Amino acid sequence: xxxxxxxxxxxxxxxxxxxxxxxxxxxxxxxxxxxxxxxxxxxxxxxxxxxxxxxxxxxxxxxxxxxxxxxxxxxxxxxxxxxxxxxxxxxxxxxxxxxxxxxxxxxxxxxxxxxxxxxxxxxxxxxxxxxxxxxxxxxxxxxxxxxxxxxxxxxxxxxxxxxxxxxxxxxxxxxxxxxxxxxxxxxxxxxxxxxxxxxxxxxxxxxxxxxxxxxxxxxxxxxxxxxxxxxxxxxxxxxxxxxxxxxxxxxxxxxxxxxxxxxxxxxxxxxxxxxxxxxxxxxxxxxxxxxxxxxxxxxxxxxxxxxxxxxxxxxxxxxxxxxxxxxxxxxxxxxxxxx
Ligand code: KG4
Ligand code: ZN
Numbered sequence: 001x002x003x004x005x006x007x008x009x010x011x012x013x014x015x016x017x018x019x020x021x022x023x024x025x026x027x028x029x030x031x032x033x034x035x036x037x038x039x040x041x042x043x044x045x046x047x048x049x050x051x052x053x054x055x056x057x058x059x060x061x062x063x064x065x066x067x068x069x070x071x072x073x074x075x076x077x078x079x080x081x082x083x084x085x086x087x088x089x090x091x092x093x094x095x096x097x098x099x100x101x102x103x104x105x106x107x108x109x110x111x112x113x114x115x116x117x118x119x120x121x122x123x124x125x126x127x128x129x130x131x132x133x134x135x136x137x138x139x140x141x142x143x144x145x146x147x148x149x150x151x152x153x154x155x156x157x158x159x160x161x162x163x164x165x166x167x168x169x170x171x172x173x174x175x176x177x178x179x180x181x182x183x184x185x186x187x188x189x190x191x192x193x194x195x196x197x198x199x200x201x202x203x204x205x206x207x208x209x210x211x212x213x214x215x216x217x218x219x220x221x222x223x224x225x226x227x228x229x230x231x232x233x234x235x236x237x238x239x240x241x242x243x244x245x246x247x248x249x250x251x252x253x254x255x256x257x258x259x260x261x262x263x264x265x266x267x268x269x270x271x272x273x274x275x276x277x278x279x280x281x282x283x284x285x286x287x288x289x290x291x292x293x294x295x296x297x298x299x300x301x302x303x304x305x306x307x308x309x310x311x312x313x314x315x316x317x318x319x320x321x322x323x324x325x326x327x328x329x330x331x332x333x334x335x336x337x338x339x
Contacts, residue, residue, distance in 0.1 A: 001321070002074050004062065004098070005314030006055075008091030009083025009111045010138065011035075011042045013054035014310035017066035017073075021318030022121070025066035027304075027311050030054045033178065040171035048086035055094045062310070070102055075328075077317030080108035081336030082138070088335035096331050105328030107317040110339050112139060114312040116151070118301035119272040121315060126270040126297060133259045135283075136275030136307075137163035137178070140209050140255075142262045149323045154262055155207025162251055163277045165211040169218050169247055173228055173240070183244045184280050190245030192282075194238075195221065197250040199257075207262050214250050218243070248282055256286045263296055272299040279306035 001021075007014040011032040017025040032050045036042050063070060078095035081088055092108075099106035116132050128147040131154075134140070140162045142155040160168070163180055170179020175186075197217050200210040221243070229236045255277075263271050271291055277283065284300055291298040305312060 001318060002068065002072055003107070003314040003317055004059070004070075004073050004076050005109075005310035005312070005317065006059065006076065006078040006091045006095045007111070007114070007308055007310040007313045008051045008055065008087050009079045009081070010087060010308060011047050012308040013051050013058050013091075014308060015059045015062035016310035016314055017062055017068060018311055018314035018318070021315045021322075024121070024311050025068070026062045026064075027309060028058050028062045028065065029309055030058050037177045040177050041167060042084070044084045044086055047084055048090060051087055051090035055090055059094065059098070070098065073102065073104055075105045075107050075317065075321075076102070077107040077109050077314050079111045079114065079313055080333065081111065081339040083111055083335075083337065085335050085337040088337070092333065092335050096333070100331055105326065106331060106333070107320065108329040108333055109313045109316045109320070111313075112141070112339075113151070113320075114316040115274040116143065116145070116272065117316040117319060118305040118309070118312040119274050119299040121301065121305055121311065123299065126299065129266060130268050130270035130272060130299075131259065131262045131266060132272040132274060133255060133278075134275045135162050135255060135273065135277040137161060137167060137180075139275065140211070140277075142207055142258060144262070144266050144268075149319075154266070155209065155258060157209040157211060158202070159210050159212040160215060162209070162211055162255060163275070165215050165251060166277070168215050172215075172219055172222060173243070178276075180277060180280065183248060184282070186241050186244035187248040187282065188245075190239060190241030190243070192245040192249035194242035195246040197246055199250050199254050201254065201257075207258050207265075209254060209258060211251065214247065218247055248280070252280070252283050252286055255283060256290055259287070260290055260294065263294075268296075270297045270299065274301055274306065276307045279303045
């Protein structure tokens with residue numbers, strides 16, 4: 001079962017050919033970071049235009065690297081949502097065109113189900129039930145995946161996603177975009193206990209998150225002590241590494257705490273994480289320690305497959321096929337920004 005996956009929900013144009021949900025024959029990602037960097041965040045209109053330019057070369061490269069031609073494919077899988085609607089439409093239109101021209105089934109995939117699939121690309125999927133923390137630039141939610149294969153959201157952010165908080169704090173500090181990986185790198189040389197930022201725990205028993213408070217706390221910190229001074233232009237009155245590490249520790253504390261609480265409440269033995277922020281070194285380290293201590297089995301994607309990619313879309317489509325049988329989606333399918 002050879003599936004071409006296509007992903008254009010945000011700022012990566014991606015295509016991949018995956019055999020039977022597992023064997024990655026190609027994995028192509030064209031990043032738009034350089035385009036959005038000057039704005040400190042994704043500009044939706046620019047994202048759509050760049051997807052239009054990149055989509056056909058990226059698909060062609062995915063087929064070439066896989067050593068196959070379009071006619072060898074058994075199906076075309078594509079992200080239907082959630083995401084930026086103009087960006088989604090580019091991938092969806094390309095996928096529909098291909099499916100129609102090849103007379104092959106079109107398979108629509110939920111981007112978040114794709115992210116979750118990434119945790120099991122190179123190892124056996126555990127028996128359900130399990131808890132998955134999906135944590136990215138657009139989403140921060142806890143899912144309970146049940147034996148019938150469906151996922152129920154048991155907690156979600158009420159304001160910013162964790163990745164969004166990373167990106168906004170990095171912008172505030174003039175560090176560049178996307179902020180997560182920059183803060184992660186700085187934090188490795190910092191003291192996480194240097195500054196005490198708030199951990200938003202909401203009401204007792206809630207598995208929801210809130211990250212807008214910590215972003216505001218960093219804004220107040222910068223207002224009080226001043227923004228980082230560029231190199232050669234004086235001295236910053238605090239260690240930027242300490243600020244990064246303290247901010248990160250507050251975010252990771254809450255993510256880990258709620259994930260473990262969910263695992264305990266739903267009595268699962270397996271915990272997974274996925275999405276761009278799952279690439280964070282401190283989050284991975286803390287989850288490993290805490291899960292080992294509680295004898296929970298932890299499943300994390302490779303760093304490459306944490307951020308947006310098309311392998312996860314092809315793999316999720318294959319699972320959907322195993323679970324629900326092969327029902328092609330109609331060619332008048334629309335993109336859905338919120339799913
Ligand atoms: O999954 P993704 O590529 O796109 C969405 O679906 O949102 O996630 C991108 C997010 C960005 O906010 C980025 O800053 C964050 O993931 N991110 C990280 C790291 N790498 C990427 N956040 C923290 N630490 C990282 N190492
Ligand atoms: Zn994503």
